[in-house]
Amino acid sequence: MCRYEYYNTYEKEKVSDPCLLFLEEVEPKENGYDEIPLIKLDEKILSEYVQYPNMWFYDEGISLYVQRLFEVGFSVRDNCITIPIRDELGSLVGVKGRTVLDYEALKMSKYWFPYPTPKSQILYGLDKALPYIKEAGEVLVYEAEKSVQKSFSMGFCNAVSIGGHELSRTQVLKLEKLGVNIILAFDKNVSNEEWQRETDKFLLRDKLYVIYERKNKGLLGEKDAPVDLGIEAFLKLYTEDKYKVR
CATH class of the missing domain: 3.90.980.10 (DNA primase, catalytic core, N-terminal domain)
Structure with missing residues (x-):
C-alpha cells in the first residue's frame, strides 16, 4: 500500500522558520489561496x-x-x-x-x-460537467463560478471556471488532460497582454481557442462575461468571435 493521500491534512497553526519569513514577503504565491492545502471538508x-x-x-x-x-x-x-x-x-x-x-x-x-x-487547484463544475465535456468534445472555461451556472442554465453544460483570469499550472494540466478542445471564455476586460500570457501557458495549442469580442465589438459591457447577456449574445460570440490560438 503506497499510502498516497489525495487531500492534505490542515493545521491552523503553521510553524515557519523566522529566517524564511522575509522570502515569503518578497516572493508571494500565485494567488492568495495557494497557501491553503486542498482538504476534504465535512x-x-x-x-x-x-x-x-x-x-x-x-x-x-x-x-x-x-x-x-x-x-x-x-x-x-x-x-x-x-x-x-x-x-x-x-x-x-x-x-x-x-x-x-x-x-x-x-x-x-x-x-x-x-x-x-x-482555487488554483480547482476547475469549478468539473464534477458535474465532465460527461457533457466528453460528449461535446470541448470545454468552455470561464472566470467565475456564476458564469458556469449561467452556462448550465442556457444548456451549455460543458463548462468550468478557474476563479479568475489567471490560469495556474495545475489548472492548465487538468484542462489538457481532458483531451478535448479548450475554449477560454474570459470576461471582456482581459487585455491583449493578459490573453497572450494565459494562452502561452498551454503546450497543446492545437486544441486551444478563445472567445474574444472582435466582430461583435461593443456587444459586451466592460466587465461582462460571454454568458452575461443571455443565450442570443452568447451564441453570436461563440459562432462569430471564437478564434483558434496560433
Whole structure:
C-alpha cells in the first residue's frame, strides 16, 4: 500500500522558520489561496446555510434547477449567497460567499470565502460537467463560478471556471488532460497582454481557442462575461468571435 493521500491534512497553526519569513514577503504565491492545502471538508458544513435557490441569481439568468444542482444556499449570519466548491471527485473543498449587502458603501469585498480553498487547484463544475465535456468534445472555461451556472442554465453544460483570469499550472494540466478542445471564455476586460500570457501557458495549442469580442465589438459591457447577456449574445460570440490560438 503506497499510502498516497489525495487531500492534505490542515493545521491552523503553521510553524515557519523566522529566517524564511522575509522570502515569503518578497516572493508571494500565485494567488492568495495557494497557501491553503486542498482538504476534504465535512458535508455537514452545508447545514449551516439555508439550502434554497434565491431570486438574486435567478434574475441574473441562473435557473432554480441549476441553483439546486450547484447547491447554492444562503448564510443568514453573514448575509451572503453561498456557493459550495467541489473538486473533480465531487468532494466538498470550500465555500464561497457573495454578499447581498451594499459592499461598495460598506467598503467590503463582494466575494469572500467562509471556508477557503486553493482555487488554483480547482476547475469549478468539473464534477458535474465532465460527461457533457466528453460528449461535446470541448470545454468552455470561464472566470467565475456564476458564469458556469449561467452556462448550465442556457444548456451549455460543458463548462468550468478557474476563479479568475489567471490560469495556474495545475489548472492548465487538468484542462489538457481532458483531451478535448479548450475554449477560454474570459470576461471582456482581459487585455491583449493578459490573453497572450494565459494562452502561452498551454503546450497543446492545437486544441486551444478563445472567445474574444472582435466582430461583435461593443456587444459586451466592460466587465461582462460571454454568458452575461443571455443565450442570443452568447451564441453570436461563440459562432462569430471564437478564434483558434496560433
